[in-house]
Amino acid sequence: MELYGATLSWTSSISLPIHIAQPPSIWGIKRFRLFCLNNIKNVSDETQKDNRMVVSITGATGFIGKRLVQRLHADNHRICVLTRSKSKAQLVFPAKEFPGILIAEEPEWKDCIQGSNAVVNLAGMPISTRWSFEIKQEIKDSRISVTSKVVDIINNTQDDVRPSVLVSATAVGYYGTSETNVFDEQSPSGNDYLAEVCREWEARALKVNKDVRLALIRIGVVLGKDGGALAKMIPIFMMFAGGPLGSGKQWFSWIHLDDIVNLIYEALSNPSYKGVINGTSPNPVRLAELCEQLGKIMGRPSWLPVPDFALKAVLGEGATVVLEGQKVLPARATELGFSFKYPFVKDALKAILSS
Numbered sequence: 001m002e003l004y005g006a007t008l009s010w011t012s013s014i015s016l017p018i019h020i021a022q023p024p025s026i027w028g029i030k031r032f033r034l035f036c037l038n039n040i041k042n043v044s045d046e047t048q049k050d051n052r053m054v055v056s057i058t059g060a061t062g063f064i065g066k067r068l069v070q071r072l073h074a075d076n077h078r079i080c081v082l083t084r085s086k087s088k089a090q091l092v093f094p095a096k097e098f099p100g101i102l103i104a105e106e107p108e109w110k111d112c113i114q115g116s117n118a119v120v121n122l123a124g125m126p127i128s129t130r131w132s133f134e135i136k137q138e139i140k141d142s143r144i145s146v147t148s149k150v151v152d153i154i155n156n157t158q159d160d161v162r163p164s165v166l167v168s169a170t171a172v173g174y175y176g177t178s179e180t181n182v183f184d185e186q187s188p189s190g191n192d193y194l195a196e197v198c199r200e201w202e203a204r205a206l207k208v209n210k211d212v213r214l215a216l217i218r219i220g221v222v223l224g225k226d227g228g229a230l231a232k233m234i235p236i237f238m239m240f241a242g243g244p245l246g247s248g249k250q251w252f253s254w255i256h257l258d259d260i261v262n263l264i265y266e267a268l269s270n271p272s273y274k275g276v277i278n279g280t281s282p283n284p285v286r287l288a289e290l291c292e293q294l295g296k297i298m299g300r301p302s303w304l305p306v307p308d309f310a311l312k313a314v315l316g317e318g319a320t321v322v323l324e325g326q327k328v329l330p331a332r333a334t335e336l337g338f339s340f341k342y343p344f345v346k347d348a349l350k351a352i353l354s355s
């Protein structure tokens with residue numbers, strides 16, 4: 001690690017060169033000093049076993065990112081939150097609860113990325129909105145521009161300070177929708193709007209320098225309490241006494257928040273995780289089954305179908321992800337031996353609703 005001319009290294013297993021060009025402009029002198037002091041103190045107890053990473057994360061303030069940061073922080077990894085708004089990120093990650101986390105707005109992303117040995121790219125405008133022409137453009141552009149920026153920074157970094165891994169989000173929307181087909185990582189892309197967004201999003205990530213290990217995670221519908229589609233669906237479900245949504249035959253390729261975070265975490269540290277990896281549970285369900293399980297857990301008999309318009313009212317055209325859907329299997333994660341904490345939707349929902 002290079003700090004104003006002093007060259008140190010945090011781990012012997014991972015070469016971790018950090019070059020911090022203008023630290024005070026990024027973190028403020030006080031925090032930066034604290035950062036340096038901590039690092040220098042920690043250098044002395046480095047061992048071969050010390051696998052701490054420095055991870056820069058875009059979209060860290062979102063539903064998945066927040067939990068990822070909590071996990072990485074709890075395991076003592078160093079984190080740079082790459083955000084559009086420092087003040088918002090400071091509210092999400094108060095210094096008291098997350099000491100040592102660095103928060104950087106766009107002009108400082110370069111310094112953070114060059115000081116990291118891993119990057120996670122999760123940023124993108126939420127799709128659960130009304131899709132006007134302008135919003136559709138923004139949904140796509142937000143993903144493409146952040147991914148391009150991150151990739152350009154990585155590619156323009158000297159070999160010796162370049163992060164060695166990029167884990168970049170994409171979505172199962174890549175495959176298009178179908179009630180009958182089963183998709184895995186080898187399947188072709190669909191031909192609807194979300195498939196096009198995912199293809200272009202992935203294409204930007206694929207431009208990363210070939211020496212950087214790239215894991216593209218095609219994420220399914222993430223289930224958790226404090227965000228994502230489920231949190232929005234539950235009140236509607238309650239209002240309509242909890243019957244199936246739409247026809248109920250559509251496939252719902254879901255994953256519990258803990259599992260997607262574990263998969264990203266594993267992809268950061270395990271060199272076998274590269275290329276496209278579906279981030280879905282091994283047991284997708286038809287929507288009717290999801291609603292039935294949800295109804296049982298919430299003590300709501302599944303008897304009145306929830307009309308499409310109600311779901312569209314809260315999810316906007318983003319509801320197509322739920323109302324049309326696709327059956328996606330995590331073939332690569334299974335091959336890699338990834339262990340799902342919640343392989344079945346019943347257990348996932350129980351855990352979420354009882355927490």
Ligand SMILES: NC(=O)c1ccc[n+]([C@@H]2O[C@H](COP(=O)([O-])OP(=O)(O)OC[C@H]3O[C@@H](n4cnc5c(N)ncnc54)[C@H](OP(=O)(O)O)[C@@H]3O)[C@@H](O)[C@H]2O)c1
Nearest residue numbers: 059061062063064083084122123124125142171219221222
């Ligand atoms: N949750 C799911 O079910 C799911 C399913 C499939 C794929 N994904 C993908 O996984 C990624 C993370 O999902 P999430 O649910 O955690 O997302 P999220 O809660 O909506 O958060 C995404 C983050 O992206 C940044 N962002 C928002 N609007 C942006 C814009 N217009 N331009 C640039 N950045 C913007 C924000 O960070 P700052 O404000 O700090 O910049 C925000 O916290 C997303 O790209 C999403 O498409 C999620």
